[in-house]
Amino acid sequence: MPPIRHPARHRKPPPEGFEDIEDTLLEFHNKMKDAENASHEGKKKYEMLWPIFQITHQRSRYIYDLYYEKEAISKQLYDWLLKNGYADPMLIAKWKKQGYEKLCCLRCIQTKETNFKSTCICRVPQANLKDGRDIQCVSCGCNGCSSGD
């Protein structure tokens, strides 16, 4: 059962500092809405999900940067944001691992779902690709996110 949403006045206020990033998060939200409502005309089936993944990545990255790189938001706010679905905690957990600092999405490292039990093409470093061709992975449209790139 989904959580019951109360009207704003009954809800507990977000932690201190949320008002600073509220505008940016709202922009991400609008972008996400646009991407959700965008037409599928002329797109491949798997292409439709790309913007969703990309926006999720951007938003998670934004919050990750604010907390870990710039140290601009408090622990409470960070936890609150994760709890309320503003960022993907699993993706952020991967970014903390060496070699996954720029990971584009979780599907790209999910080896169980691929035919040859391997990661996505975007995880291959640019140097190891044959004749440096441009790639775009199926799951999120990433052009390459291995940490060596």
Place this chain on the structure above:
Amino acid sequence: MADLPARPTPGLPPLAPGWTEHKAPSGHMYYYNRETGKSTYMRPILEINSFNNLLAAPAVPLGPPGTFANYHPFDPLAAPTQFNPDPQQQFFQHGGHQQHNFPRGGSHHRGGHRGAHANFPDRRRQPDDRPKHRQDIPKCAPWVLVKTKLGRRFVWNRDTNESFWKFPPDVMKAVVDFDRIEREKKERRARGEPSDDEDSTMVEAEAEIAAAERDIEVEMADAEGDANMEGDDEYEEVEVTDNEGDHVESPSKRQRTEEPPEDHPLEMGEDDMAWQLAAMEGDYEDYDEEEEGLPLTEDDCKALFMELLDDVHINPYTPWDKILDDGILYDDERYKALPNMKARKECFGEWAKQKMQILKEQKAKQQKQDPRIPYLAFLHQLANPKLYWQEFRRKYKKEPEMKDPKFSDKDREKLYRDHIKRLGLTQQELKSDLSAMLKAQPLAALNRSTTLASLPPSVLTDLRFISLPASTRDPLVETYISMLPPAPEGAAESAEEEAEVAKKRAERERREKALAERERRVREEKRKQERELAFGKGRLREEEIEIERAMRVGKDGLRGQLDSFEDDRQER
């Protein structure tokens, strides 16, 4: 140069008399002589290679004015004066010149086989030479050693205003000594010993740069096979410290077999030199700085970019991609201070981090405003006994005071209801309440210097303050304030201190109370104990008496005993 007959640059040699300059429809310049009716693409100039044929005819410094003087755009007409670091003299010392080949001269009458092919590129390649550093030569008083931008050196006599590329023998000795000293200094510094003279180190650094520049020049010259380029042989004679000389020497020697080398291949005009030297005399420091150009370090670039970010007033919480999408940065010059996007992104990250910290500190400094203050002001304005709370909330739900997340809805409702209830009271009661409330304020918070706009929060958060309409309330409050004495000493920290003192006092009272309580309890306990003790003693005594009595069993036996009991009872 034949392929470029007319270069319409300023500083070309003057036209021969009778010739006029025109532009052809094709864009070429051509020259027309009205008297002879001839026209040509070749620029007819004053015949100056007459002196090419002058062999060893000293004292006729004819050559350079045409060539040198024309070179410098800012002083094209200067005639050779007595100030003449004189190439001519050197020409003749080298046995005269068949040809005058100034690589940059712009003269068409260069003649000879070493024609245009090598010379044109030189024109582009060689930057202007100018005097850059000046040092007094020790023990050789009026003479000054001047170093040019390209690292060449000449000597200048301050008194007679003469200058020579070729050092006169007496000066030569001093210069060699001077060079030795310089070299020693450099070595010492290389060994890590501190140099005593800052000035000299600077000069040396300068010299190194100059040498490096010259290396480049030489290499380029070699690559093109233009031996004539750097053939300053008199230069080599003095450059004791520099190995580069040998490098250049061989081509120039080869050169000498067919045509005597140029002593002065470079383009510096004498008059120009004079001008430069004058400038150096005047404001040496200033000039030098200008010459260097302001150095732009990496930090400067970063700082510039950060200033740009400051100036466009971006919110530091904005993501970098968004800023790029908006395209607010592109128009500014400072955007290009950093070489690539990665550097810019990094720089933005740093900047945002700093900014966020500053914002955080600012916010921490700002005292938090009680959310009740704006809400009560809002109620004072709009609350109406005709509206129930629900109606009121529905009506004004868009107002920021009604949406403040830090203040719960329940509190809002409670305040509203209380306020409405108070509105039903009579004016008299409300007034007395207000004055009671104002009287209760400590003097530190509310005193003569307080104005209506700067009332303490303890007043503003009180319901009694908003119960009266502003028209009746404000005069009341003002008159009350005017009656108050001025603020006590140290009123600045008043409110908090007062609160703290009150808190301390309360604490102390509480402690004292607690202590008294405990003492009372202890006393009670003690009394109880004493009583018990006394009781116990009494009991003990009674028992003792009984035992004593029991021991009094005499010969009369039980009877006597019983009697005695009866006696006792009677006694009691």
